[in-house]
Amino acid sequence: MTAANGTGRARTLVVAATIVSGLILTAVFSQLHAKSAAAEGQSRERYLPEYTADGDLILPKNFEKWVYVGSPLTPNALNGGKANFPEFHNVYMQPWAYEEYQKTNVFPEGTIMFKELQLTIPGQNPDGSRTEPSGRGYFPGKLNGADVTVKDSKRYADTGGWGYYNFNHSEPKAPTAKVKPKMECGYCHMANAKKDEVWTQFYIRLDH
Numbered sequence: 001m002t003a004a005n006g007t008g009r010a011r012t013l014v015v016a017a018t019i020v021s022g023l024i025l026t027a028v029f030s031q032l033h034a035k036s037a038a039a040e041g042q043s044r045e046r047y048l049p050e051y052t053a054d055g056d057l058i059l060p061k062n063f064e065k066w067v068y069v070g071s072p073l074t075p076n077a078l079n080g081g082k083a084n085f086p087e088f089h090n091v092y093m094q095p096w097a098y099e100e101y102q103k104t105n106v107f108p109e110g111t112i113m114f115k116e117l118q119l120t121i122p123g124q125n126p127d128g129s130r131t132e133p134s135g136r137g138y139f140p141g142k143l144n145g146a147d148v149t150v151k152d153s154k155r156y157a158d159t160g161g162w163g164y165y166n167f168n169h170s171e172p173k174a175p176t177a178k179v180k181p182k183m184e185c186g187y188c189h190m191a192n193a194k195k196d197e198v199w200t201q202f203y204i205r206l207d208h
Helices: 003-043 095-104 182-192
Strands: 067-070 087-093 112-120 130-132 135-137 140-151 162-166
Touching: 067 095, 087 095, 087 140, 162 182
Parallel strands: none
Antiparallel strands: 067 087, 087 112, 112 140, 130 135, 140 162
């Protein structure tokens, strides 16, 4: 075999190896893309409210993985020692509902606003604040139950299209909850919330 033939064969092998490597990389990237797309699809799953046979709302699943929209706080120390809601209100919304709202500026049917309640760490000062390395302020402590609001114009027609539920003001959260009377929750939202019974004035990502 001549040197020229040997060089040609070597080049052919290099080209073949390069092609095979390229095909392998393409397959790997395709699999990774498919897995990524599947994961994204799961994160955008259209999770809707679930009810028992008696009509009680079932505690929404995996709410902590939803879109976080804000945490208003009304501590006891700033409200005469007896705030109605003396916790951080960590509010979450399903990803699909959040995306639709951003597109339409309307809360779609089936929207769930999940408000997980979280107490502040006990204060060191008269105003209930304390001093931590970052400075003086109010800092989140133990979880303390949850309040949930559901958009369903037909089911909750007498409270403006939203149903209001409490899953304990303590831990653990209740597995189910009964809808609250209008005067207990709905009336306040209807009278004071900025938009469609939602306190969008406290959630900058929704206030548009």
